[in-house]
Amino acid sequence: MDIIRIDRLALDTVIGVYDWEKRIHQRLLLDLELGWDIRPAAETDDLSKTLNYAAVSERLLEFADRETFELIETFAERAAALILAEFQIPWLRLSVHKPGAVPQAQSVGVTIERHA
């Protein structure tokens, strides 16, 4: 299985367990590894035969803009389910980073792997 990557996709969303967090937007950074066979696209040089990373990114930005979350775990699971279902991806690994959540850390986060 080949991998199509999206690195450090920046999203602003309402996320957090504390009351003050429910009144603001905070930045999340996503790393995605999306399982895909890239050979049909490489052989034909045809975008329609591959997974369009721009379309995936746009869908995630829209999702983050419309929804609210408490936990980054919830964000990760729901984002993974959405991408698996809508883009016919067999497998993905998704990391969600929340920069600044712990002042002494560059970021905190979760990583999940899911199959369709």
Ligand SMILES: Nc1nc2c(c(=O)[nH]1)N=C([C@H](O)[C@@H](O)CO)CN2
């Ligand atoms: N495992 C988690 N721990 C914490 C989360 C979370 O989403 N998952 N969230 C918070 C707060 O929202 C924090 O980010 C505020 O700074 C605390 N722990």
